[in-house]
Amino acid sequence: MNKVIRGKVHKFGRDIDTDVIIPARYLTTFDPLELGRHCFADLDESFATRVSEGDIIVAGENFGCGSSREHAPIAIKGAGISAVVAESFARIFLRNSINIGLTVVEAPGITNFVEDGDEIEIDLENGKIRNLTRDREMNFQPLPSFLKQIIDAGGLIEFAKERLKTR
Amino acid sequence: MGKTISEKIFEKHLIEGNPVAGEFVLARVDLVLMNDITAPPAIEAFYKIGVESVFDRSKIALVPDHFTPNKDIESAMQVKMMRDFAKEQGIEHFFELGRGGVEHALLPEKGLTLPGMLIVGADSHTCTYGAVNAFATGVGSTDAAYAMALGELWFKVPETIRVNLKGRINPWITGKDIILYLIGKIGVDGARYKALEFGGELIKDLSLDSRFTIANMAIEAGAKAGIFEPDSILEEWARSFEPEPNLVYPDSDATYSEIIEIDVTEIDLQVAFPHLPSNTRNVSEINEKIFIDQVFIGSCTNGRIEDLRIAASILKGKKVAPNVRLIIIPATQEIYRQALKEGLIDIFIEAGAAVGTPTCGPCLGGHHGILAKGERALSTSNRNFVGRMGHKESEVYLSGPSVAAASAITGYIASPSEVL
Numbered sequence: 163m164n165k166v167i168r169g170k171v172h173k174f175g176r177d178i179d180t181d182v183i184i185p186a187r188y189l190t191t192f193d194p195l196e197l198g199r200h201c202f203a204d205l206d207e208s209f210a211t212r213v214s215e216g217d218i219i220v221a222g223e224n225f226g227c228g229s230s231r232e233h234a235p236i237a238i239k240g241a242g243i244s245a246v247v248a249e250s251f252a253r254i255f256l257r258n259s260i261n262i263g264l265t266v267v268e269a270p271g272i273t274n275f276v277e278d279g280d281e282i283e284i285d286l287e288n289g290k291i292r293n294l295t296r297d298r299e300m301n302f303q304p305l306p307s308f309l310k311q312i313i314d315a316g317g318l319i320e321f322a323k324e325r326l327k328t329r
Numbered sequence: 330m331g332k333t334i335s336e337k338i339f340e341k342h343l344i345e346g347n348p349v350a351g352e353f354v355l356a357r358v359d360l361v362l363m364n365d366i367t368a369p370p371a372i373e374a375f376y377k378i379g380v381e382s383v384f385d386r387s388k389i390a391l392v393p394d395h396f397t398p399n400k401d402i403e404s405a406m407q408v409k410m411m412r413d414f415a416k417e418q419g420i421e422h423f424f425e426l427g428r429g430g431v432e433h434a435l436l437p438e439k440g441l442t443l444p445g446m447l448i449v450g451a452d453s454h455t456c457t458y459g460a461v462n463a464f465a466t467g468v469g470s471t472d473a474a475y476a477m478a479l480g481e482l483w484f485k486v487p488e489t490i491r492v493n494l495k496g497r498i499n500p501w502i503t504g505k506d507i508i509l510y511l512i513g514k515i516g517v518d519g520a521r522y523k524a525l526e527f528g529g530e531l532i533k534d535l536s537l538d539s540r541f542t543i544a545n546m547a548i549e550a551g552a553k554a555g556i557f558e559p560d561s562i563l564e565e566w567a568r569s570f571e572p573e574p575n576l577v578y579p580d581s582d583a584t585y586s587e588i589i590e591i592d593v594t595e596i597d598l599q600v601a602f603p604h605l606p607s608n609t610r611n612v613s614e615i616n617e618k619i620f621i622d623q624v625f626i627g628s629c630t631n632g633r634i635e636d637l638r639i640a641a642s643i644l645k646g647k648k649v650a651p652n653v654r655l656i657i658i659p660a661t662q663e664i665y666r667q668a669l670k671e672g673l674i675d676i677f678i679e680a681g682a683a684v685g686t687p688t689c690g691p692c693l694g695g696h697h698g699i700l701a702k703g704e705r706a707l708s709t710s711n712r713n714f715v716g717r718m719g720h721k722e723s724e725v726y727l728s729g730p731s732v733a734a735a736s737a738i739t740g741y742i743a744s745p746s747e748v749l
Binding site for chain 2: 177185227228231
């Protein structure tokens with residue numbers, strides 16, 4: 163996992179559900195690039211074409227609510243997004259992201275800290291977000307150490323392989 | 330220190346960790362569920378983990394229900410992948426088309442979800458099984474793969490919000506109105522990361538079908554689980570599957586993050602307006618006529634026999650409004666057959682409804698009734714997000730079966746009293 167992530171912000175509101183992240187009509191595949199092309203299709207048709215590799219999503223409360231479709235974080239990753247920073251996450255989306263290796267950062271206060279199009283830098287190790295456009299910095303609580311084990315292993319599949327050796 | 334139902338179930342399934350709210354644990358699972366959307370990525374992840382076989386072929390359920398009968402070649406390929414995997418691994422509970430139905434109505438019917446179990450499913454509405462006193466929660470496909478391979482999973486033991494239901498249920502009110510009322514009160518993230526624990530004096534008057542509806546939509550408040558305290562109705566139901574049900578009661582001094590008291594006497598018929606399930610209103614307080622193009626009665630929320638009986642009691646001898654399409658889908662083959670026996674299907678067809686074979690179909694805008702641009706639907710399902718049932722400029726309103734049936738007759742959102 164990259165310890166420092168830098169990218170341009172695409173800003174969303176609160177209660178962004180997994181149906182708008184990737185509508186059900188695209189769930190006949192789980193190919194990341196194909197899903198990425200339809201990411202946010204019903205909310206913002208131009209999203210997939212506007213994203214540059216490494217961009218960052220910033221959103222309000224309860225990001226990823228609704229359906230458990232893992233296709234949602236896969237689509238976001240497939241679109242080229244490097245991390246999602248939100249005021250808070252819906253729990254299944256948070257699990258899925260950690261499991262597949264999409265960086266997620268819960269940072270209360272983030273929506274007042276950045277605007278759409280800002281350039282930000284996330285320091286995962288030290289729990290800091292720097293807004294490079296507006297030259298300011300905020301802190302966040304890094305993920306609990308239990309979840310770091312999964313992330314450091316490289317996702318849940320790798321964690322499973324390690325776990326099988328120790329059982 | 331007393332324990333909640335959730336803490337007790339985690340304690341019984343514990344492998345590692347401390348089973349109290351807020352702590353991370355590894356726990357044994359009793360059942361792993363997947364459907365035709367979530368199983369294919371799970372199967373791929375399972376092979377990557379590299380084990381030869383699943384942890385227990387009697388504890389995995391594979392239910393093709395979302396895009397079945399297969400709507401196109403891609404969905405047929407997904408179900409084929411499930412079917413082949415089930416065969417290869419000797420999975421005992423693969424439910425072929427015609428022998429199954431919508432997962433969350435089907436598995437309880439088959440006695441696969443029982444009190445005291447710890448269940449994970451790659452579907453957010455897995456929380457439905459809380460109705461039968463199981464701790465059941467939705468996960469993703471990689472989680473399901475891990476659980477299939479190892480028979481365990483990591484969890485954060487949730488804090489619990491206790492919901493005490495009391496009072497008397499008004500006519501036509503069902504579990505749907507109670508849960509929509511609660512979601513309207515606490516919001517779509519009101520129980521985020523938490524378990525909802527339902528109890529109180531009213532429980533004894535709530536049918537199991539209504540409890541399934543309530544537990545089903547716990548996720549719509551962001552909850553990890555929606556779990557009911559056991560009672561004699563549940564015990565009797567569970568005894569039809571096992572001689573000694575493992576009923577789990579909370580301690581009287583259990584620690585709750587919040588206690589919500591609901592007097593259902595005050596609950597009117599509910600409708601959730603677009604585009605969030607929390608956007609609820611009393612039907613009696615809707616002043617304008619909200620005309621609709623389509624009504625859907627079905628889904629894992631409201632496709633059970635009680636729902637169909639209610640709909641039939643309203644539709645009997647009446648006709649669906651000329652400008653409305655009414656789609657009714659019994660959630661399982663068993664429910665379909667029961668409805669046939671009781672003459673309900675006859676009433677539906679006589680009224681001008683389309684009756685479909687069990688599938689999730691229109692609920693998630695999959696097939697079997699997709700909305701066109703600018704169309705408006707009233708649905709007994711669980712979500713009314715943007716584009717959920719079709720075009721991004723279509724609208725979904727949510728209600729229970731009585732309002733749905735009455736509205737199909739009037740052509741606008743209406744209470745049953747307007748047509749009876």
